[in-house]
Amino acid sequence: MPRRRSYDQHCAAARALDAVGDRWTLLIVRELLAGPRRYTDLHADLPGVSTDMLAGRLKDMEAADLVTRRRLPPPASAYVYELTDRGGALLPVLRALAEWGAPALGEPRPTDAVRAHWFAIPLLRALEERGPGITHVTLDEGEFHVRIGSDGTAAYGDGPAEAADAFLRTDTATCRALASGELTLAEAVTTGRAELEETLRVP
Known part of the structure; x- marks a missing residue:
């Protein structure tokens, strides 16, 4: 059974x-x-989480109806974790935390790990400038994609998109400036800090 943790408030x-x-x-x-x-x-x-800690957190999150575990069909036959609707509803919380933390990000410290898709949430606001569509983002550290729906909903995924209507190439320093509001996407493109190639819009 998961540990009981409560502020009792x-x-x-x-x-x-x-x-x-x-x-x-x-x-x-x-x-x-x-x-x-x-x-x-x-x-x-x-990076930095122990296997015991990760396993324990996932069990707690399952008990709290934040994640679910399911088995993939053959030939994969592996188990995956995915968010429930309640877990997915935490995206605005993470967006707010990312916006609050962006001004303190600065240059990566020598001990900092970096993953390209960690910039997806901080970039959502800047990519919403484009309106609905799917943007494939390429950094030196890797690539990810962001989908902005016609209803304003936002989602992202690691790696390339199956059908992107825009391709953005930039660097982590520009991502930090976009996330903090120091730059708009249009300004980043105009000043040459980002390259944006747009194709046909996804309906």
Whole structure:
């Protein structure tokens, strides 16, 4: 059974922190917002977390109805973790945290790990300038894609998109400037800090 952790306060914020306030929980959500992941993939993209800690957090998150575990059909026959609707509803929370934390990001420290898709959430606001569509983003560290729906919903995934209508190439320094609001996407393109190639819009 998962450990019982509670602030024992009749407060909505306290109840939320009961579920997601533990170390690593929101970063696991960040990874799963990009789509279902195997345990080994989660562990690889969460440098610093122990296997016991990750397994324990995932069990707690299953008990809190944030994630679910399912088996892929053959020939894969592997188990993946994915967010429930309740877990997916944490995207605005992570967006707010990313916007709040962006001004303090600065240059990567020597001990910092970097993954390209970690810039997806901070870039959502800048990519919303384009309106609905799918943008394939390429950094030196890798690539990911962002989908902005016609209803304003946003989602992202690791790796290339199956059908992108725009291709953005930039660097992490420009991503930080876009995330903090120092630059708009249009300004980044105009000044040569980003290259944006647009094709036909996805309906």
